[in-house]
Amino acid sequence: MGIELQILNAIQTIHHPILDSIMCGITKLGNAGIIWILLTAILLILPKTRKTGMILALALVADVILCNGILKNLVARTRPFDVNTAVQLLITRPHDYSFPSGHTAASFAAVSALYLAGEKKLWKGACVLAVLIAFSRLYLYVHYPMDILGGIVVGILAGAIGYYGMQWIGKKRDGK
Template identity: 70%
Template structure:
């Protein structure tokens, strides 16, 4: 059924959308957009605490997704199952579950939300949804990879926030 969903998405492909989806997915490559945002937040004194929360969330996400789940689950990517698909991006070489692009995106959204960044979390949510959709559109993840990435990302964001809060409480003892 998941391949059928991906196949339906193949029917909406056109040159403009292909270009847009490739660009959107590149923003999530290696978490670059979220790392850059983290650096900016860390540099600015007013947002430094938020930057620390975002950094913690991204580190939790990295350990859980890339360090634990991808090697443990070993899920083959959809383009390796349905080999006739022409990829529009470079072929990912790691495993499919969970979607790391999606997890990092939603970890960032949750971290920003919990840190109280009202002006940032809503636009980042829009970007996170677009990045998640791009992974399906580009046939590099199954829908459950993206759903799993969303759940893991939200949890990583919450854990990152909680860890920073606990460290701050220990410093105040």
């Protein structure tokens, strides 16, 4: 944890009121995966993107099971603000465990699901937003760098589960 706290403390040196406001806004987009759930709903409504919406929905379900249902409780990692209590949080104090980052996992589940579904333009924009959300979690001192990396890995795995799960469903539906 030593080097991770050093990284977080280094990020604290770039704080500025305008950046604080931006990072709080970006992190809110990831609260409860709301931005990705809204995107999923839009994709499901449109007939042309319904299959992509199903892949994304499966990915997000896989993510919440893996991240929030299993890993957070299994690892039970204390959040950085509980270790360094001198840091004043700019957002509401999260009450769950730190590893992996749920915001990051949901974001990268969406990115990988969109990529695997062949959504060339959409996955790139989602990736930019996912990186910003992940960085905001470090900036706001609510996750360690390894939590973010863990979230990326879990998210990519969940995206793959969504994609291959949809392929499996399609084969079963078609009787293959």
